Amino acid sequence: MMDYIQTYRDRDSILALAHTLRSLASKLPAPLKIMEVCGGHTHTLMKYGLSKLLPPNIEFIHGPGCPVCIMPRGRIDEAYHIAMRPDVILLTLGDMIKVPGSNGSLQNARAQGADVRFVYSPIEVLKVAKDNPSKKIVFFAIGFETTTPMTAALIEQCLTLNLTNVYFHINHVLVPPPLELILAQSDCSINALIAPSHVSVISGAKIYAPLLExxxxxxxxxxxxxxxxxxxxxxxxxxxxxxxxxxxxxYARVVDMQGNLKAQAMVERYFCPREHFEWRGLGDIPESALRLRDEFARYDAEIEFAPYLPKERKADHKACLCGEILKGNAKPMDCKVFGKACTPNNPIGSCMVSSEGACAAYYKYGALL
Ligand code: SF4
Structure with missing residues (x-):
C-alpha cells in the first residue's frame, strides 16, 4: 500500500515544486493573494515553512475556517450559564473548553464547580447520559460540515435509545457563507482560495461552485x-x-464533487438553516449555521435553558485582533499582545486557544517565519 504520509511529505518533491513555482511566478499578471480557508492549512504552511519557499508575489491570507476561533462570546456565554446549572453536565469537543467568554471559559466554570467535560467523540455523550439519569446532559456541538454528521448520528442514537435527558446546543456552521461575505467586500484583495478537503469529503466540492461563478x-x-x-x-x-x-x-484521493450523500441526508434529517448566526469578527451572517428542526425542539438546549441564558455580554478584549485575522485583514504579528500578554498558556483570544488558530500556529512555528 502506498505510504500517503511520507509520499506527501517528501522533501525533494516539495523542493522541486518550489523551484517550478518560483520560475512560473514571474508570469503572474498580478500578485497572488491566496486565502487558505482552514486553520489546518495555516498550520501546514507554518510547520513546514512553505511560505519561505514561495516567491514574494505569492502571499497567504489566513481564513475563517477554524470552528473554535469563529465562535463569538455570546455562544460561549450561553454554554457557560448552562454549565453553571446544578443539574447539568456539559460536554464539548476540542479546545472549546479554553476559549474566554464574558465570565470566563468553560474551564473557569469547571473550576467554580460546574460539571464540564471534554469528549473525543460525540458518541461518548451516550454513556454519560446513561450513567447520569438524574442529570441534564448538554452537548455543546461545534464544527463545520465535517463534524455535523457526527452530531446528527448522536441525535439518532438518542432517539433510538429513547434517552430523555440529552440536550444539544448547536453551533454547526457552514464554510461558503463567510467566504462569500469576505470576497464581496469592496476592498477585498484575495484572488484565490485553498478550500478544506475534510469539509468536502462530506459536502462535496460542489459547495464552492457558486463562489467560482x-x-x-x-x-x-x-x-x-x-x-x-x-x-x-x-x-x-x-x-x-x-x-x-x-x-x-x-485531494482527489478522497474528495469528489458530490461528497458523502448518506451523511448529507442524515444532516438534512435533523438540521435546517439558522436564520441568523453571529461569527467572531464577521458579525451576523444569515443562513451560515444550522439549528435543530422544529420536530426535534425537545432536544434543543437553547429552548430548555432559555430562562437562564444571558441577555448581554461584555465586548471582546480591546487588544485582540482575532476578528480582523478571521476576515483576512490582519496577521497575528499585527497584534500588540501576541507572544507577550497572549500565549497558548494564557490566551486572550480564540485564535491563540485553538490548536487550529492562526495565532497558535505563528506562536508554535514562528521561528520559521
Ligand atoms: S495574539 Fe491573542 S489577543 Fe492577539 S489576535 Fe491573537 S488571540 Fe487575539
Whole structure:
C-alpha cells in the first residue's frame, strides 16, 4: 500500500515544486493573494515553512475556517450559564473548553464547580447520559460540515435509545457563507482560495461552485500534507497565469464533487438553516449555521435553558485582533499582545486557544517565519 504520509511529505518533491513555482511566478499578471480557508492549512504552511519557499508575489491570507476561533462570546456565554446549572453536565469537543467568554471559559466554570467535560467523540455523550439519569446532559456541538454528521448520528442514537435527558446546543456552521461575505467586500484583495478537503469529503466540492461563478477566482480543494498544498498552489498559479479560474480537486484521493450523500441526508434529517448566526469578527451572517428542526425542539438546549441564558455580554478584549485575522485583514504579528500578554498558556483570544488558530500556529512555528 502506498505510504500517503511520507509520499506527501517528501522533501525533494516539495523542493522541486518550489523551484517550478518560483520560475512560473514571474508570469503572474498580478500578485497572488491566496486565502487558505482552514486553520489546518495555516498550520501546514507554518510547520513546514512553505511560505519561505514561495516567491514574494505569492502571499497567504489566513481564513475563517477554524470552528473554535469563529465562535463569538455570546455562544460561549450561553454554554457557560448552562454549565453553571446544578443539574447539568456539559460536554464539548476540542479546545472549546479554553476559549474566554464574558465570565470566563468553560474551564473557569469547571473550576467554580460546574460539571464540564471534554469528549473525543460525540458518541461518548451516550454513556454519560446513561450513567447520569438524574442529570441534564448538554452537548455543546461545534464544527463545520465535517463534524455535523457526527452530531446528527448522536441525535439518532438518542432517539433510538429513547434517552430523555440529552440536550444539544448547536453551533454547526457552514464554510461558503463567510467566504462569500469576505470576497464581496469592496476592498477585498484575495484572488484565490485553498478550500478544506475534510469539509468536502462530506459536502462535496460542489459547495464552492457558486463562489467560482460569482467571483471568478481559482479554487482548489486541497489535502493537508505539504506536498498537497504545493500542488494546490501550482494549480492556482497556472490558472492565474492563463486567466482561466476553475474549481479543482487536488485531494482527489478522497474528495469528489458530490461528497458523502448518506451523511448529507442524515444532516438534512435533523438540521435546517439558522436564520441568523453571529461569527467572531464577521458579525451576523444569515443562513451560515444550522439549528435543530422544529420536530426535534425537545432536544434543543437553547429552548430548555432559555430562562437562564444571558441577555448581554461584555465586548471582546480591546487588544485582540482575532476578528480582523478571521476576515483576512490582519496577521497575528499585527497584534500588540501576541507572544507577550497572549500565549497558548494564557490566551486572550480564540485564535491563540485553538490548536487550529492562526495565532497558535505563528506562536508554535514562528521561528520559521
Ligand atoms: S495574539 Fe491573542 S489577543 Fe492577539 S489576535 Fe491573537 S488571540 Fe487575539
Amino acid at each position: 460569482r467571483f471568478k477566482l481559482p479554487i482548489v480543494v486541497s489535502g493537508f500534507e505539504p506536498l498537497d498544498m504545493m500542488q494546490s498552489i501550482l494549480s492556482i498559479l497556472k490558472q492565474a497565469i492563463s486567466r482561466t479560474p476553475r474549481l479543482e480537486i487536488q
